[in-house]
Amino acid sequence: xxxxxxxxxxxxxxxxxxxPPRMLRETTLNEARRALILDAARAVFFxxxxxxxxxxxxxxxxxxxxxxxxxxxxNREEIYAALLSESLERLKEAVxxxxxxxxxxxxxxxxxxxxxxxxxFYQDNPQDMDLGFYLFNGAQPRGLTPELNQxxxxxxxxxxxxxxxxxxxxxxxxxxxxAETTAIFAHAVGLLMLHHTQRIRLFKQNAQELFEQYLxxxxxxxx
Amino acid sequence: xxxxxxxxxxxxxxxxxxxPPRMLRETTLNEARRALILDAARAVFFxxxxxxxxxxxxxxxxxxxxxxxxxxxxNREEIYAALLSESLERLKEAVxxxxxxxxxxxxxxxxxxxxxxxxxFYQDNPQDMDLGFYLFNGAQPRGLTPELNQxxxxxxxxxxxxxxxxxxxxxxxxxxxxAETTAIFAHAVGLLMLHHTQRIRLFKQNAQELFEQYLxxxxxxxx
Amino acid sequence: xxxxxxxxxxxxxxxxxxxPPRMLRETTLNEARRALILDAARAVFFxxxxxxxxxxxxxxxxxxxxxxxxxxxxNREEIYAALLSESLERLKEAVxxxxxxxxxxxxxxxxxxxxxxxxxFYQDNPQDMDLGFYLFNGAQPRGLTPELNQxxxxxxxxxxxxxxxxxxxxxxxxxxxxAETTAIFAHAVGLLMLHHTQRIRLFKQNAQELFEQYLxxxxxxxx
Amino acid sequence: xxxxxxxxxxxxxxxxxxxPPRMLRETTLNEARRALILDAARAVFFxxxxxxxxxxxxxxxxxxxxxxxxxxxxNREEIYAALLSESLERLKEAVxxxxxxxxxxxxxxxxxxxxxxxxxFYQDNPQDMDLGFYLFNGAQPRGLTPELNQxxxxxxxxxxxxxxxxxxxxxxxxxxxxAETTAIFAHAVGLLMLHHTQRIRLFKQNAQELFEQYLxxxxxxxx
DNA sequence: GATGAATGAGAATTCATTCAT
DNA sequence: CATGAATGAATTCTCATTCAT
Numbered sequence: 041x042x043x044x045x046x047x048x049x050x051x052x053x054x055x056x057x058x059x060p061p062r063m064l065r066e067t068t069l070n071e072a073r074r075a076l077i078l079d080a081a082r083a084v085f086f087x088x089x090x091x092x093x094x095x096x097x098x099x100x101x102x103x104x105x106x107x108x109x110x111x112x113x114x115n116r117e118e119i120y121a122a123l124l125s126e127s128l129e130r131l132k133e134a135v136x137x138x139x140x141x142x143x144x145x146x147x148x149x150x151x152x153x154x155x156x157x158x159x160x161f162y163q164d165n166p167q168d169m170d171l172g173f174y175l176f177n178g179a180q181p182r183g184l185t186p187e188l189n190q191x192x193x194x195x196x197x198x199x200x201x202x203x204x205x206x207x208x209x210x211x212x213x214x215x216x217x218x219a220e221t222t223a224i225f226a227h228a229v230g231l232l233m234l235h236h237t238q239r240i241r242l243f244k245q246n247a248q249e250l251f252e253q254y255l256x257x258x259x260x261x262x263x
Numbered sequence: 264x265x266x267x268x269x270x271x272x273x274x275x276x277x278x279x280x281x282x283p284p285r286m287l288r289e290t291t292l293n294e295a296r297r298a299l300i301l302d303a304a305r306a307v308f309f310x311x312x313x314x315x316x317x318x319x320x321x322x323x324x325x326x327x328x329x330x331x332x333x334x335x336x337x338n339r340e341e342i343y344a345a346l347l348s349e350s351l352e353r354l355k356e357a358v359x360x361x362x363x364x365x366x367x368x369x370x371x372x373x374x375x376x377x378x379x380x381x382x383x384f385y386q387d388n389p390q391d392m393d394l395g396f397y398l399f400n401g402a403q404p405r406g407l408t409p410e411l412n413q414x415x416x417x418x419x420x421x422x423x424x425x426x427x428x429x430x431x432x433x434x435x436x437x438x439x440x441x442a443e444t445t446a447i448f449a450h451a452v453g454l455l456m457l458h459h460t461q462r463i464r465l466f467k468q469n470a471q472e473l474f475e476q477y478l479x480x481x482x483x484x485x486x
Numbered sequence: 487x488x489x490x491x492x493x494x495x496x497x498x499x500x501x502x503x504x505x506p507p508r509m510l511r512e513t514t515l516n517e518a519r520r521a522l523i524l525d526a527a528r529a530v531f532f533x534x535x536x537x538x539x540x541x542x543x544x545x546x547x548x549x550x551x552x553x554x555x556x557x558x559x560x561n562r563e564e565i566y567a568a569l570l571s572e573s574l575e576r577l578k579e580a581v582x583x584x585x586x587x588x589x590x591x592x593x594x595x596x597x598x599x600x601x602x603x604x605x606x607f608y609q610d611n612p613q614d615m616d617l618g619f620y621l622f623n624g625a626q627p628r629g630l631t632p633e634l635n636q637x638x639x640x641x642x643x644x645x646x647x648x649x650x651x652x653x654x655x656x657x658x659x660x661x662x663x664x665a666e667t668t669a670i671f672a673h674a675v676g677l678l679m680l681h682h683t684q685r686i687r688l689f690k691q692n693a694q695e696l697f698e699q700y701l702x703x704x705x706x707x708x709x
Numbered sequence: 710x711x712x713x714x715x716x717x718x719x720x721x722x723x724x725x726x727x728x729p730p731r732m733l734r735e736t737t738l739n740e741a742r743r744a745l746i747l748d749a750a751r752a753v754f755f756x757x758x759x760x761x762x763x764x765x766x767x768x769x770x771x772x773x774x775x776x777x778x779x780x781x782x783x784n785r786e787e788i789y790a791a792l793l794s795e796s797l798e799r800l801k802e803a804v805x806x807x808x809x810x811x812x813x814x815x816x817x818x819x820x821x822x823x824x825x826x827x828x829x830f831y832q833d834n835p836q837d838m839d840l841g842f843y844l845f846n847g848a849q850p851r852g853l854t855p856e857l858n859q860x861x862x863x864x865x866x867x868x869x870x871x872x873x874x875x876x877x878x879x880x881x882x883x884x885x886x887x888a889e890t891t892a893i894f895a896h897a898v899g900l901l902m903l904h905h906t907q908r909i910r911l912f913k914q915n916a917q918e919l920f921e922q923y924l925x926x927x928x929x930x931x932x
Numbered sequence: 933g934a935t936g937a938a939t940g941a942g943a944a945t946t947c948a949t950t951c952a953t
Numbered sequence: 954c955a956t957g958a959a960t961g962a963a964t965t966c967t968c969a970t971t972c973a974t
Binding site for chain 4: 942943944945946947
């Protein structure tokens with residue numbers, strides 16, 4: 041689930057009936073190794089931060105020579121992109137799963153649940169935010185190809201869609217819903233930044249509480 | 264004005280009576296040279312961004328050899344800290360000056376003016392935000408000493424105080440005012456992040472407009 | 487036509503009577519694949535030059551993985567050797583074909599035609615010269631086996647023989663003819679070097695004209 | 710004599726009267742160290758050839774860390790350029806010194822002496838020729854700046870000028886003299902290539918003798 | 933016969949920092 | 954106060970080659 045297949049699974053398609061076992065095995069192995077590298081990369085990134093993350097270190101932790109990495113990724117940025125993509129996948133999953141939180145499926149409650157899930161994901165996984173802001177930086181995001189950039193954008197957009205839909209459910213016009221989604225996104229990001237950098241302590245405030253309050257005001261305003 | 268004296272001020276104070284002219288002269292010269300280096304650093308940082316900024320480049324632009332820098336700063340992080348301190352000074356100045364915007368000095372208008380000034384400062388100077396988030400990162404801010412960290416925190420706090428005061432003027436209790444100040448801060452930061460990383464384009468929104476709207480709702484809510 | 491079989495021919499010969507069809511088929515296939523690789527190698531070499539030519543690139547263009555190449559060649563140098571061998575074949579062909587240039591088959595004209603063909607070949611195909619000088623370098627030519635080296639030498643010698651013969655036709659003693667052939671060879675090589683490295687521009691001279699002049703003087707001298 | 714000063718001796722000039730001893734000492738030391746690196750580079754180049762020559766190896770032999778080299782040269786190509794420049798200096802010296810070979814200063818003898826000196830220099834120092842042809846390659850010579858390229862070209866041109874002058878002395882028109890100089894240059898280069906790559910053995914000829922013969926014919930022709 | 937994984941060595945270059953002078 | 958030399962570690966990436974499968 042956590043692995044976004046980057047390499048083309050080529051022939052797998054033609055023989056939909058009986059995937060040749062050999063090929064299947066190799067593809068699986070391959071993906072497992074990619075995943076292994078990504079796990080190492082994530083670990084390094086989370087432990088050492090952006091600056092401390094080098095190909096060497098990733099390779100070492102994955103039990104590889106640096107050169108070997110290039111069998112799975114064309115360059116360092118691709119690793120980051122894969123990491124981010126996978127992070128966004130987890131984020132989306134978290135937001136989507138918020139629905140299954142039982143009980144009251146009333147629109148306001150669902151909106152809260154989804155926004156909360158989004159907020160909580162990054163609150164619990166600060167490095168995932170770092171990752172995002174590292175790659176989503178400046179005009180031409182790091183070393184990403186436009187395609188990769190587009191893909192990541194799409195993933196982000198898709199993640200926030202359920203929130204936007206809920207706002208529409210609550211009676212907002214499409215345009216308003218987009219604006220409010222953006223605002224929620226921004227407010228969450230801002231609070232999370234203050235939280236992670238500990239600046240929020242300056243004000244003796246609690247990020248989560250403030251976010252809840254923001255949501256409460258919002259719902260009140262649009263109801 | 265832009266120079267916050269970090270290192271040398273000590274002796275200057277103890278001998279308030281008769282500062283030996285020689286020492287005074289040297290101290291002054293010293294500060295001038297520190298300022299020179301910081302100017303160079305700022306220029307490099309703004310031009311090349313965090314990644315492109317190296318001690319070598321700073322030294323070169325300041326007309327020094329890299330080694331000479333260490334007479335004024337103990338390491339690279341200290342330069343960044345001084346830069347950030349000075350950036351916060353400019354920010355504070357911007358917020359304070361918002362008052363002098365003539366006409367209606369009514370409380371709501373003043374609140375708006377100050378918050379706007381804050382927002383605009385970082386919108387116009389993205390690198391200043393980079394600087395802040397570079398140093399204010401994670402639990403133990405980069406290579407900062409606790410004292411430096413404290414000082415920077417104080418500066419930030421002082422900058423936001425005028426906004427907080429205005430909220431009190433508008434009738435909020437002290438505790439509420441702090442919470443709302445934090446929220447304004449967070450919202451601004453969040454929108455600025457989305458703006459600078461261009462993620463806001465995904466939603467076809469405009470950061471400044473959204474911030475204005477946030478302020479409008481806020482004022483409406485608390486009036 | 488362009489393929490000089492290096493490796494497999496052995497068995498083919500011993501069993502002149504009844505070459506087992508299977509082995510024959512395989513041998514043929516094999517040679518075809520060798521040729522395929524060499525074609526790719528030549529293309530890469532001509533396009534990217536010596537420095538840009540890597541086994542990986544050759545393999546990629548031939549539709550192989552790098553490892554597969556080692557079924558046909560023992561190492562990179564062997565590919566180059568095969569390439570050079572084939573280049574010398576083409577050169578020989580060019581010189582031999584000079585005869586068929588119609589009209590006056592008088593000895594001086596033929597000599598000129600052949601020498602010109604030699605010169606022109608390398609003038610038009612600078613990479614072929616690179617190839618030659620890459621392998622024919624220093625005392626122990628690159629990674630060539632003595633046998634390979636001998637073979638390449640023989641090919642070169644055979645290529646120049648028609649010129650030497652023409653000199654004999656023109657009345658030179660065998661020893662003199664060899665010496666003059668060497669001199670022609672050297673003069674051509676020297677001018678081509680100056681031409682390809684563009685050093686000849688320093689003198690605002692034209693390589694081809696100078697070579698013609700050299701030939702003219704030579705013919706005049708020995709007639 | 711063998712050291713072409715690349716780095717600007719800056720202030721040395723203003724105080725023409727009494728060069729401050731300190732500065733002088735440092736300049737001298739500096740040049741000595743540059744020379745040391747160049748010596749190492751030459752040694753590596755001569756021993757391992759172009760392919761084997763790496764910054765690492767040069768640094769190691771010079772007793773330096775690779776990084777330290779960059780205090781004296783901005784990149785690898787600059788080292789090569791300095792090497793070539795110095796090689797051309799030696800070549801020029803050799804040609805110029807041919808004059809001082811006493812006895813008969815008649816024009817033909819002088820021409821021969823100079824051309825011979827040129828030839829002999831490269832015959833005795835094959836790697837110097839490699840160096841030249843390495844850098845003087847293709848349209849945009851390796852990684853050389855146009856200025857460096859120009860400088861090297863000028864040095865080469867200046868080296869051959871004495872030969873050209875002698876041809877004028879012998880009665881050739883300027884244009885003819887240039888053409889013949891080019892031809893002599895080319896012939897020498899060609900023979901030297903065959904000599905160094907040992908291809909001349911194929912013909913059982915002797916490079917030096919052939920060159921002498923070329924000169925003899927030339928002098929005879931133009932006298 | 934061919935693949936794909938992996939190695940291990942190596943490339944040039946950059947960097948913050950130290951230190952004798 | 955400032956220099957210039959030097960370090961040593963790091964950076965990403967490339968390459969020819971090997972080998973189990």
